[in-house]
Amino acid sequence: MGLTPTSYVAASAVAVARGQVRPVPSGVGDVVRELVEARAQLVRYGVLLNQAVARLNATGQVDGSLVAAAQRCDAATASVRAATERLGRRR
Numbered sequence: 903m904g905l906t907p908t909s910y911v912a913a914s915a916v917a918v919a920r921g922q923v924r925p926v927p928s929g930v931g932d933v934v935r936e937l938v939e940a941r942a943q944l945v946r947y948g949v950l951l952n953q954a955v956a957r958l959n960a961t962g963q964v965d966g967s968l969v970a971a972a973q974r975c976d977a978a979t980a981s982v983r984a985a986t987e988r989l990g991r992r993r
Contacts, residue, residue: 936985943978951975 905913917923954968 930989933985933989937982937989940978940981940985944975944982947971947974947978 914923950967951971954965954971958964958968
């Protein structure tokens, strides 16, 4: 059962007012958005990496897609690590 945007905002405001959830401090929202995007990138790159490994298993040969997918996974992981560290410093 989904909520309309208005109902969601109202329910969120009531939850904050009752102390059931804490509002996100300013500036943290940007880091959270970056983490969400980085997570999505990791999922996409993980799929690419799995496909490249499947080709490796089928052919026994490494092609450029395996190296590229691994590098993209490394970059996305570094992005998540950096955003997480920034969140930790804001506490």
